[in-house]
Amino acid sequence: MAKLSYLYPAVVFLFLYLLIASHEIARAEAGICQRRSKTWSGFCGNSGNCDRQCRNWEGATHGACHAQFPGFACFCYFRC
Template identity: 75%
Template sequence: MAKLLSHLLFYPMLFLFLFIFLASTEVAMVEARICQRRSKTWSGFCGNTGNCNRQSRNWEGALRGACHAQFPGFACFCYFRC
């Protein structure tokens, strides 16, 4: 009876230990930060985010671009990895 009880406790404890060990060795993922800056190639009012996005990617090598309000109007901003 004691041998059966020891087996009933041993295997669940073994699996718990293995689970904790594997979970603790998991590689931590670091998210890439995204920084924005005003486009250096865009001039004038930015009224079409699609055009801003296309120009930011093709001309400035950005991940994406978008029009945002900036006093006194709207400007094209490009997004890069920091």
């Protein structure tokens, strides 16, 4: 039983580290919001074109093509 006593602080440290890390990740993700482009129509096959349109026409930070039933759509990313 005495051999396992060194394991307790390591487990507590690991738990606290994961708790803090998950909080930081959630905060970073909360700063970016995504929505389907309002100016793009049709199939989105080139993320470069989607990115350009999102930045130039919608004032987004960037854009990309993502799968959405029944095909691919252009999604723009904004700061929340």
